[in-house]
Amino acid sequence: MQTKVVKFGGSSLADAKHFKQVADIIHADPTRRFVVPSAPGKRHSSDTKVTDMLYRCYEMIRNHESIDEYYQQIEERYNSIIRELGLNFDMSGELEYVKNAMLHASGRDYAASRGEYLNGIVLAKYLGFDFIDAENVIFFRENGTFDEEKTNAVLGEELRRHKNAVIPGFYGCMPNGTIKTFSRGGSDITGAIVARAANADLYENWTDVSGFLMGDPRLLDNPPPIDTITYQELRELSYMGATVLHDESIFPVRYAGIPINIRNTNAPEDKGTMIVSAAEGYDKKRVITGLAGKKGFSVIHIEKDRMNAEIGFGRRVLEILEDNEISFEHLPSGIDTMSIVVATSSLEGRRERILQSITRQVKADLVEILDGLCLVAVVGRGMVKARGTAARIFDAAYNAGVNIRMIDQGSSELNIIIGVNEEDYEKTLSAIFNEFVK
Numbered sequence: 001m002q003t004k005v006v007k008f009g010g011s012s013l014a015d016a017k018h019f020k021q022v023a024d025i026i027h028a029d030p031t032r033r034f035v036v037p038s039a040p041g042k043r044h045s046s047d048t049k050v051t052d053m054l055y056r057c058y059e060m061i062r063n064h065e066s067i068d069e070y071y072q073q074i075e076e077r078y079n080s081i082i083r084e085l086g087l088n089f090d091m092s093g094e095l096e097y098v099k100n101a102m103l104h105a106s107g108r109d110y111a112a113s114r115g116e117y118l119n120g121i122v123l124a125k126y127l128g129f130d131f132i133d134a135e136n137v138i139f140f141r142e143n144g145t146f147d148e149e150k151t152n153a154v155l156g157e158e159l160r161r162h163k164n165a166v167i168p169g170f171y172g173c174m175p176n177g178t179i180k181t182f183s184r185g186g187s188d189i190t191g192a193i194v195a196r197a198a199n200a201d202l203y204e205n206w207t208d209v210s211g212f213l214m215g216d217p218r219l220l221d222n223p224p225p226i227d228t229i230t231y232q233e234l235r236e237l238s239y240m241g242a243t244v245l246h247d248e249s250i251f252p253v254r255y256a257g258i259p260i261n262i263r264n265t266n267a268p269e270d271k272g273t274m275i276v277s278a279a280e281g282y283d284k285k286r287v288i289t290g291l292a293g294k295k296g297f298s299v300i301h302i303e304k305d306r307m308n309a310e311i312g313f314g315r316r317v318l319e320i321l322e323d324n325e326i327s328f329e330h331l332p333s334g335i336d337t338m339s340i341v342v343a344t345s346s347l348e349g350r351r352e353r354i355l356q357s358i359t360r361q362v363k364a365d366l367v368e369i370l371d372g373l374c375l376v377a378v379v380g381r382g383m384v385k386a387r388g389t390a391a392r393i394f395d396a397a398y399n400a401g402v403n404i405r406m407i408d409q410g411s412s413e414l415n416i417i418i419g420v421n422e423e424d425y426e427k428t429l430s431a432i433f434n435e436f437v438k
């Protein structure tokens, strides 16, 4: 039988109504065997996520404030779910235990992790599935990094003993037995780890949007959803700030060759976005898969006569950046000019030093820093095969009256990145979007 691992985000488990939707989704497909829940998220825009409430409790305890009243609100979040689902199950013992453990200095990560832990218990009861505590199957090393080999062996073995199970997201165990969490949003990572250990055919990640859109809906007119995207394309887009999924959650499943399907709990009939290792086809009408961009870049512009003949020039310039702990994003260069694109924020407090070092150490004729650049990335596996994509991008920018200050195309031909003035950002995105999508 096929196996699917399904992860539900906090907004999909915020209240009893959502729990019912989640149960319908799971019961509709018997191959949805292993379930990874987040902690209850916001029920409305001014609500607070349970994880944030738990962090707050931890801070209150450190400040020697009483958590009695505040903790009751957390208890009520779970109790109302249990009540409204009509579950015959008393959670007061568990809730009391967690409160006491928090009061007895069990740590910040322990406090935060209880959101998932308690939610996992409720969900397992409601579904009639077994409960596997992540503490016993997800491991970190002494230095705090995730222990993939040990986890995969122990978790894989454990999963084989269960037909169906709920494994709470976000946390695992340190070698000394204390609880450690992944970074925020880390239930996505747990989902991927479980998918790998279960040798799953598919990792479904259920959230509150129907997959990835081709671009930012706040800036573009009705961007359509992306049906299929490769891991590589997704990396390119998320580097530019498009996020639905925790970055690190990709790696465990990517190497195991397990596709991820982003789905919408509130619209389960939507197919969502499939993330795959390699995709054969692409939408011939569109060529591009997605469009993203970011503001806040600067260009360090260097000119030197006969630069191209000087061996080691580039290395010496990059060494200066390295000494100043600045990472560069792009490096477009001419015959006697070199431009280094960096995040403007990384230059803070170091501008003068960098200008002086470059002038002195490589004897440049001119060194200047130009601010106010934004980058727009046009990403698509279709670009490898379709001719004229770059021409269409430049034409679109030209027709919109935008001056292109930088061009960068990776040798994978998967993306073309252009740099334009920040005030042209929205205009450029729309122009390219209209050219390829509308």
Ligand code: ASP
Pocket (backbone or CB within 6 Å): 009, 010, 038, 039, 049, 051, 052, 115, 169, 170, 183, 184, 185, 186, 187, 188
């Ligand atoms: N509950 C955790 C958070 O809010 C983890 C997650 O939701 O994935 O970050």
